[in-house]
Amino acid sequence: MSGLPNNISSAGVSASEIPDGFSLAGPNSGGGTGGGGGDPAAEQAKQRQMQREAILEQAMTPDALARLRRVKLVKKDRASAVEGMIANMAMQGKIDSKITEGKLIEMLEGITFAQQKKEGDKGKISIQRKKYNFDSDDSDDNDDDLL
Secondary structure (H helix, E strand, C coil): CCCCCCCCCCCCCCHHHCCCCCCCCCCCCCCCCCCCCCCHHHHHHHHHHHHHHHHHHHHECHHHHHHHHHHHHHCHHHHHHHHHHHHHHHHHCCCCCCECHHHHHHHHHHHHHHHHHHHHHHHCCCCCCCCCCCCCCCCCCCCHHHC
16 A cells, blocks of 8 residues: 555545545545535635625736735735725726736725725724813923923
8 A cells, every 4th residue: 555554445435434524535535525616605715705805906016916915915905895896996907007016005095095095093003191270381390490
């Protein structure tokens, strides 16, 4: 055999020998539940995602696409919004040339500004300090009298 111990075979495993949560399917196959194409909604979502990726690859320069993927790691909602904008612009024929990294940055800044404007004070942090009676804004603030 191929380096496996004598008591383990690479094939001929019955379903009763497999622990719960495992299947007979290999790591690259669709699943162990048997035939069928899987969930149709998941298939459609996967197909739409592949179409979106193809549109983005055609509409953007490699540097811009790499930046968008890095942004997507950190700010998934902003990256998805930009992806949607670019895909819509591409399908409507509004893109004359490939989107560069600079144009992508402008789009991201615009979305960031729009989100901040929509959220208002929700994302702001404001610090309010207490005012004490002994604090004064006098010009005699040299603290020589403390020594």
